Amino acid sequence: MLSFYLTFIFVYNSAMKILVTSGGTSEAIDSVRSITNHSTGRLGKIITETLLAAGHEVCLITTKRAVKPEAHPNLSIREIDNTNDLLVEMQERVQEYQILVHSMAVSDYTPVYMTGFEEVQASSNLEEFLSKQNHQTKISSNDEVQILFLKKTPKIISLVKEWNPSIHLIGFKLLVDVTEYHLIEVARQSLIKNQADLIIANDLTQISANQHRAIFVEKDQLQTVQTKEEIAELLLEKIQAYDS
DSSP states (O other): OHHHHHHHHHHHHHOOEEEEEOSBOOEESSSSOEEOOOOOSHHHHHHHHHHHHTTOEEEEEEETTSOOOOOOTTEEEEEEOSHHHHHHHHHHHGGGOSEEEEOOBOOSEEEEEEEEHHHHHHOSOGGGGGGOOOOSSSOOOOSSSEEEEEEEOOOGGGGHHHHOTTSEEEEEEEESSOOHHHHHHHHHHHHHHTTOSEEEEEEEEEEOSSOEEEEEEOSSOEEEEOSHHHHHHHHHHHHHHHTO
């Protein structure tokens, strides 16, 4: 009986509250058009399932179109659409968690105003378009050429430590067709700038149905894995060490 009790206490104390983001945000142009990306949320799903299997409590912030784990007693799911939704959700929740695994593909820009080329050509001040808004439910498609004005979205990962200085922050960096040296250097910059514990660096050209090569970039260590499952298992190992 005493052995069982000690085992139960060990498992209970080892369980952590982990916030995971996955999928890709979608930024509306009008009610029927949007700017989005190709992120499926599959990696976030595998990470979440791995964490749940290890006994951790997970809140998954994801998008409506992303793949999701099956229901689980220790899993809560929050669905969002765009970067602003994510900002609000994260700001409200990040204080409650010990770990953040931020794997969501977040839009760098969001639409401000879309108009025909002639209106832009007639203007002497392009900045005025950044203060305009489209009021039509569906922007007209009569013009041969349309110009879409975008503004930069907040870099949410850079705000996490302001909201919760004690959280263990794990971020992802995706580049396309770069050298491994450049990929690692960009990940190191993100690690320092965002006060992260770990940045997982990926190159889109090395991601396929059966492969997902990734480099775990920490302050004093680099480790490479080759599949989504290996990413999730090594990530679990890192997270377990934070609680030791």
